[in-house]
Amino acid sequence: MFNFGISNRMTLYLQIQHTSTWKRNNNSSGFGSTGSFNANNSTMSLEALNGGLSESLAQSPASISPEVRSKLIRPKSLVERARMNVAWLDSSLSIMEQGIREYDILRLKFKFYSFYDLNPKTDAVRINMIYEQAKWQLLAEEIDCTEEEMLMFAALQVQVNLQATMPQSSYDSNGASSPVEDDIDAALTDLQVTLEGSNINNGPSDITQVPELCDYLRFFKPKRFTLKAFKRYWFTCRDLQLRLYKTREETNGSESPAYVINLRGCEVTPDVHLSQGRYGIRLEVPSAEGMTEMWIRCDTEQQYAKWMAACRLAAKGRTLADASYESEVNSITAFLQLQRPAPAPAISPNSLDITPDDYVAPRFVKRFKGKLVQRILEAHANVKDLPLVEAKLNYIKAWQSLPEYGISLFVVRFTGKSKDELLGIANNRLMRMELHSGDHLKTWRYNTMKAWNVNWEVKHMMVQFEEENIIFECQSADCKVVHEFIGGYIFLSMRSKEANQTLNEEMFHKLTGGWL
Secondary structure, eight states, rough: OOOSSSSSSSSEEEEEOOOSOOTTSOOOTEEEEEEEEOOTOOTTTTTHHOOOOOOGGOOOOOSOOOOHHOOOOOSSHHHHHHHHGOOOOOOOOSSSGOOOOOOEEEEEEESOOOOOOTTTTTTTHHHHHHHHHHHHHHTSSSSSOOHHHHHHHHHHHHHHHHTTSSSSSSTTTTTTHHHHHHHHHHHHHHHHHHHHSSSSSSSOTTTTTTOOEEEEEEOOOOOOOOOOOOOOEEEEEETTTEEEEEGGGGGGGOOOOOOEETTTTOOOOOOEEEGGGGEEEEEEEEEEEEEEEHHHHHHSSSHHHHHHHHHHHHHHHHTTSSSSHHHHHHHHHHHHHHHHHOOOOOSSSGSSOOOOGGGGHHHHHHHHHGHHHHHHHHHHTTTTTTOOOHHHHHHHHHHHHSSSTOOOOEEEETTTTTSOOEEEOSEEEEEEOOOOTTOEEEEGGGEEEEEEETOOOOOOEEEEESSSSSEEEEEEHHHHHHHHHHHHHHHHOOOOSSTTOOOOOOHHHHHSSSOO
C-alpha cells in the first residue's frame, strides 16, 4: 500500500482528477503547473512517492498545455467549491482498493493547510509544490482575493519565472546543509525568540511601564437582520484585552468601557481593500455561545498595521511588550506596500511574453483587458530583487494571509434544520456557514472539542464540544472525508518542534480512519 501524506514534513494526499488512459510519451509539462501527478510514471520510485521527491520537482514550467488547461476545474460558487472535496482518496486504503488502475491520472496535493518548518536550504521541492497549489487555487478562483492582491500574486509569479532561468546562489557547496546544522540553527532561533520575547521593543526597558495602544477606531458587532453600521469608539489595547470607550475622556474617569474584548484565542482575519480605502479587522471571539463575530475599521494603513499586529499577537497570548510586535507591524506594512504598484515598470512590456491567463484569474482578465500586462509589470517593480525561493515564499505567505485561506468546505444538513448549510473545516476550528454567501453563523474551536463520532449506518456525524453537541449529515461528500479532515488536523496539532520526531502512524489511522 502506498503511504501518502502522513510524513512529519509532508502532508500530501491523492485526489481523483481524471480517469483515462495516460500515454507514456505524453508531454508531462502539466505536472508542476497544475499539481497533477501520474502515480504510475516510470521515473517516480516508491521512495520518491513517500517523501524523497526528485529535485527536478523544485522547478515548474512557466505555462501549461491547452489540454491541461481545459481540464482545470473552476468553481462558480461556494457549493461547487464544496463539491470538489468529494474526490479525496481514503488514506486508510491502498489506491488499488479504491478502484485506481494503471495509467489513471491522479492529482497530488496538500490536503491539510498546516505547513511548518519551511526551510529554504532543504525544502525547495516542498516550497515549490505549495507555491504551485497556491497559484492554481488563485487562477482557478478556488479562493477569492482583491484586485490589488491578484496583481501582487501575478508580479511574484513573473519574478519566479524570471529567476527560474537564472543561476541561484546556494547555501553551501552542496546546495544544502546537514540535518545536524539545521537542528542547531532551529534550536538557536527558538532560543533567541524565547529570550527576546520577554523584552520591551528596542527602546529603554522599563518594567513599570506596560505598553498600551490607544486610538479612535470604528466598531461593529453584527446582529441578525441589521446592516453594517460602524460606530466610533476610543480603543485601548493592553494585556491581551481591547477596551472600547465612547470618548477618550472616559478613560480618565470612573466610566466603565462599553465593551471589553479578550483577544486570547480569538480568530483574526484581515478585511482590506486598498482601492476602496478599507482597512478592516474581523475578530471571532470565544464566548459561551461559541465564537462571537466583531468588526474593527481603521482609517489609515499605519493605524491598521499597528492594530492588526496587536490583535494577531494577543490572539496567541503575546502582549505589546513582545519583541516580535514591531516586526509584525513592519511585515504587515510591507505586505500592503507590495500591493501598491510602482509609478513605472522596471521591465519593458515588450521584453516579456506574458499570457494573462497564466497569471491572473479570468474575472480580472476581463476587467483589465489590454492594460493587464502593464499593470502586472508595475506591480513587479516592487519584487524585482527577490531571489527564486524568496519570491515563492512571499507568494505562499501572501496566500496564507487571504481571509478564505485554509478553509475546506462541505455541504451538510444539521439535525433539526430544514435546509443545507456549509461546514468549513480549518486547522483549528469548525465553522457553520450560510450556503450561498459564506457568512459565518457559528464557530467551534478544536480546543473545546471532547470527541467526534460517526454513525456509519446512517452516515451521520456527531461532534461533542464543551458548550454543545452538533450532529450533521454530509451532502457533498462521504462523511469519511469530513472525519479524516478533523482527525488529520487533530493529529497535526500533536506534533512537536523536534525535526526528528517519530511518526506515530497508528495514531494517525486511529484519528482519521474511524476506528479507535
